[in-house]
Amino acid sequence: MSVFFYSRQGTFIHKLDPRAKLACLLLLFTAAAAASSLAALCLITVSLLLMFFASKSLRSLARMGPLFIFTGLMTFLLWMLFYEGKDVLAGFGPIVIYKGAATGSAINTLRFISMLLSGLLYLSVASLEDLSDAMILSGVPYKVAFTVSLSFRLVLIFVSTGYTIVEAQKVRGNNAEKGTVVKRIKAYVPLLIPLIINGIKKAETLTYALESKGFSPDNKIDIREKHSFKIWDTAAILLSAAVAACAIASGLK
């Protein structure tokens, strides 16, 4: 099972230009951060959930759902406890709940959750190639886009190596999940050393491999012909921009 969320689908959201996907993500982040009314944030959250449905990405939502619900509950609880208003609604010893705490907490919780949903939606519809191409087409130097892309690819190798090391050490009786905090911290040493050595070996061979294949940090590649901006891409950006503008306007009132 991949640790990432992208799955190849033929939906119109998947078919958007990589630049459009990235621009929509940034605009949705802006909308979530700027919105300050409960109605606006509910609308953004519901729209995002509908987009998960439209992009056939409900599996990603199911995978992250429990974590998001837990995060949402904790955020709501913390805001409720520390919200400071003018009029006291109820008091339980040192804990004082003010009037408007529930609404304020809901607004801030939905703001964070809609940001997380926007991020998850992007991860579900944009492939690694999309991210790399969007960066290059947006003017990010090729060497930076290449490094980010290479890092993502290496993560899959290191995660697999990490699991193997953890299992191998468990068989040898080294369990980092038991004992006092100091014991557990020390138990991580035999887990991390093979991973670091493995990484360093890879760094040595990878440098030669890249150079032998003609890679240079000064290389430039032209991928403009690979992607073309269509009317749907413009429409998606305009729609996201309208949502962000409405959210900002709602925040100004």
Place this chain on the structure above:
Amino acid sequence: MKDIFSVWSKTRQIVIIAITAAIYASTLIPFKAIQIIPGFVELRPASVFPILFGILFGPAAAWGSAIGNVIGDAFGTLSLASIFGFFGNFFFSYTAFLTWNAFVKKEDVVMNFRQVSVFTLASLLASIICAFIIAAGLYMLKILQLNVVITVFIVIIVNNTLMGSVLGTILMKLLYKRLKNTGLTYKNEND
């Protein structure tokens, strides 16, 4: 400061950025965090990498830590706060590198009492900078209340300092010679 950007002009440094990012991000999943208070306070072994690699590999590791943190967020928690995570982790690693280099210049790394103290100081200063950037981000984005943000600030400092100084000094002592022989460390690159 010039060295921050000059790393992007060498293939070997670019590979170190990618390897640092990948190791940092990939340890977030299989190497589970030690829960102190479930859901609130946890010790993440991955926190050792920005400090250890920052000291060993310099600015390349700072870029790697920043990118690695964003990749870590790509496991499902990508949000606007990831931008603050990017800068927080960059300066987490870079501050450790600057502090170590300010005190340990051309002497051999043997991790004696003085070097362990410098390593701990580097972990503490780096953790404070990182915690400040991330806590400021959480407050600016109105994700958490000020009182909670202050708690988060303290938790990040304790977590990163503890993991960095305890795990970091052990790993540094065990791995330094081997890594130095590969010629990949910052000192080797600049000799």
